[in-house]
Amino acid sequence: MTHKKQTLGEFIIENQSSFQYSSGELSSLLNSIRLAAKVVNHEVNKAGLVDIIGAAGDTNIQGEDQQKLDVYANDKFIQTLTKRNIVCGIASEEEDDFVAINSQDENHQNKYVVLIDPLDGSSNIDVNVSVGTIFSIYRRVTPVGTPVQLEDFLQKGSEQVAAGYVVYGTSTMLVYTTGDGVNGFTLNPAIGSFYLSHPDMQFPEDGNIYSVNEGNYIHFPQGVKNYIKYCQEEEEDRPYTSRYIGSLVSDFHRNMIKGGIYLYPQSSKNPNGKLRLLYECNPMAFLAEQANGKSSDGFTRTMDVEPTELHQRVPFICGSKNMVEKAEEFMRNAK
Ligand code: AHG
Ligand code: MN
Ligand code: MN
Numbered sequence: 001m002t003h004k005k006q007t008l009g010e011f012i013i014e015n016q017s018s019f020q021y022s023s024g025e026l027s028s029l030l031n032s033i034r035l036a037a038k039v040v041n042h043e044v045n046k047a048g049l050v051d052i053i054g055a056a057g058d059t060n061i062q063g064e065d066q067q068k069l070d071v072y073a074n075d076k077f078i079q080t081l082t083k084r085n086i087v088c089g090i091a092s093e094e095e096d097d098f099v100a101i102n103s104q105d106e107n108h109q110n111k112y113v114v115l116i117d118p119l120d121g122s123s124n125i126d127v128n129v130s131v132g133t134i135f136s137i138y139r140r141v142t143p144v145g146t147p148v149q150l151e152d153f154l155q156k157g158s159e160q161v162a163a164g165y166v167v168y169g170t171s172t173m174l175v176y177t178t179g180d181g182v183n184g185f186t187l188n189p190a191i192g193s194f195y196l197s198h199p200d201m202q203f204p205e206d207g208n209i210y211s212v213n214e215g216n217y218i219h220f221p222q223g224v225k226n227y228i229k230y231c232q233e234e235e236e237d238r239p240y241t242s243r244y245i246g247s248l249v250s251d252f253h254r255n256m257i258k259g260g261i262y263l264y265p266q267s268s269k270n271p272n273g274k275l276r277l278l279y280e281c282n283p284m285a286f287l288a289e290q291a292n293g294k295s296s297d298g299f300t301r302t303m304d305v306e307p308t309e310l311h312q313r314v315p316f317i318c319g320s321k322n323m324v325e326k327a328e329e330f331m332r333n334a335k
Helices: 008-014 025-045 047-053 069-083 122-127 214-219 222-232 248-258 277-290 321-333
Strands: 087-092 112-120 131-139 162-168 172-177 182-188 193-198 209-211 260-264 293-296 316-320
Touching: 008 025, 008 182, 008 193, 025 047, 025 069, 025 112, 025 131, 025 162, 025 172, 025 182, 069 087, 069 112, 069 122, 069 131, 087 277, 112 122, 112 277, 122 131, 131 248, 131 277, 162 248, 162 277, 172 193, 172 277, 209 248, 214 222, 222 321, 248 260, 248 277, 248 316, 260 321, 277 293, 277 316, 293 321, 316 321
Parallel strands: 087 112, 209 260
Antiparallel strands: 112 131, 131 162, 162 172, 172 182, 182 193, 260 316, 293 316
16 A cells, blocks of 8 residues: 655645644744755765865855854754744854844734754764754744844743754654644655654653763762663663764654653753753753653753753753653752
């Protein structure tokens, strides 16, 4: 029996009505992310060729400076998101401050803000290992038609209206939620379309993979150290398997499919951890909860953390529900 797979474009339109503010604007916004993802994918996939086909020096054939891929990805996402009159502001890992859109035009109706990590895991680019893009979408809280403000970006994760990631891996996938479950789409590069390949993704409640940069063990809080030792103990279902790519998107994606836990804890060197609340942890937390998983800093639900600055960092523990709860138990007991 042949079974026609739904494209991402079809899926976005068909599911538009289940979104509480279904006006077509969010669909259009998701479509611009879909478009930028394809453009960035194309560039990521020829990363190894840059030295071979790149023009001499640091400039390309049009005389533009050859850019690092994370700057390239940042520019492409910002350009694409700016074109349609939907987004009033963008915050990005690559921008010190947020970018305001149409702030001089009093008639604009742009309602959404987008926060992005344009290229996550970028240290993996040079070694041909998977990288990703993470995005998070909110409705602005200040009045439409006025210039976007910092407070439009500093919303709690629980206010997100959509979030997702693109993983540029052995295949390229776009995975997202609008608060009604998580769906994954795989790019067919020959055709240039994403197809629904992973409907209704769910974290298994339990798992046997733990993902943490164990090189930092000595600097971890006692609760995390104890949990890592627990993962390594000889028991019926343990020791667990250790898998760490060093690219949050890829580590999360694997754990969601196979069952596992990702930890980037605070350390004596980085008291708030490394990962950024607004464009790394919150979107992943939204996806995790929508996929029956869990996310916290060890004590507080990630999406309940009150943001105070754009590039704020938080400790991050995320994955299969029972595993995250076990890690939280170790954190509480070590206090
Ligand atoms: P980015 O490339 O956007 O700066 O993010 C890298 C992040 C995350 O993707 C990854 O899980 C983590 O940094 C790895 O950090 P360590 O190398 O310290 O383990
Ligand atoms: Mn990142
Ligand atoms: Mn990045």
